[in-house]
Amino acid sequence: MDVIALVGPSGTGKSHRALQVAREHNADAIIDDGILIKDGHIVAGESAKTEKSKIMAVRRAIFVLPGHADDVREAIRTIQPHRILVIGTSENMVHKITKTLKLPSIQLIVRIEDIASRREIETAQFHRLKEGKHIIPVPTIELKPHFSGFLVNPLQSIFKQSNVRRRKLGEKSIVRPVFSYYGKLIIDDKVIQAIVERIIKAREFVKSLKNVTVKHLLKNDEDHGLTISCEVVLSYGNHIPTLIQQTQSHVRDAVEFTTGMIVHAVDISVRALYVEPRRRIF
Numbered sequence: 658m659d660v661i662a663l664v665g666p667s668g669t670g671k672s673h674r675a676l677q678v679a680r681e682h683n684a685d686a687i688i689d690d691g692i693l694i695k696d697g698h699i700v701a702g703e704s705a706k707t708e709k710s711k712i713m714a715v716r717r718a719i720f721v722l723p724g725h726a727d728d729v730r731e732a733i734r735t736i737q738p739h740r741i742l743v744i745g746t747s748e749n750m751v752h753k754i755t756k757t758l759k760l761p762s763i764q765l766i767v768r769i770e771d772i773a774s775r776r777e778i779e780t781a782q783f784h785r786l787k788e789g790k791h792i793i794p795v796p797t798i799e800l801k802p803h804f805s806g807f808l809v810n811p812l813q814s815i816f817k818q819s820n821v822r823r824r825k826l827g828e829k830s831i832v833r834p835v836f837s838y839y840g841k842l843i844i845d846d847k848v849i850q851a852i853v854e855r856i857i858k859a860r861e862f863v864k865s866l867k868n869v870t871v872k873h874l875l876k877n878d879e880d881h882g883l884t885i886s887c888e889v890v891l892s893y894g895n896h897i898p899t900l901i902q903q904t905q906s907h908v909r910d911a912v913e914f915t916t917g918m919i920v921h922a923v924d925i926s927v928r929a930l931y932v933e934p935r936r937r938i939f
Contacts, residue, residue, distance in 0.1 A: 658733075659740040660760050662751040665769025666881075670781035671744050672792040678767055679742045686738035687794060688754065691717040693729050694795055701732030706791050715917030719750060720757045730758055747881045749921050844916050846871040853885055856911050862900055864931040865890040874921060882919035885912070886926070893930045901925050 663678050665671050675687055687694040692702040702725065705717040720726040741760065745751035748766060755763055850869045857866050867888045874881040885908065891897065905923040912920050
């Protein structure tokens, strides 16, 4: 089984072009926003666009909600696709999805900027930001059990293939998720710092924590995730690399689960070791 990916900022038309990319690269399955699609059917998973908040939608899209990844992994084992197209907002996200689903390494990454013009991307962003419209690369009839009340209208894209191939790869749907009605959500960096402090200070080998810093990776005003850094003093007598790796993992998982943001790196600097003073025996 091969894996390829389509990446680009949110709302730039990735799902609209997913079927075309899948056809051109002979991918017979697609993973998009939490669902596994094959031959125009939702085989497994739950769409992020059914969630009522954007935070929960992001969690759903990266398969961190309980049981979600297990269901999709089992479906992949059952249907045995030849090649899977994974869609995400960044390279970090698609690599994270493939790792969570235990898929092979990504062989090819296609960027939306390479297959769509600036005007086409701007048009897609307008419909996303101003109208809250999202596209899912499956026929409308396939979505009705999942999106009752949220369907906007069907959308068809005809490829120069046989009728059978058009029916399988040529239909898309437009939906308006509940979270698109709620406006913009902003999570202050102080919230992220508080999560980091809570996780790290709970570690018994950490004697002190300082200078927790949160940086955002921005591209064209689109937030592509975070990097987190801090300084610690550890108690002497432990294996430092093991403790730091475990702590980095705990911090990343906690921040991603709580905020729905992608954490690219957790950099921890060990500034000193604390040695317990020996007790004098008289």
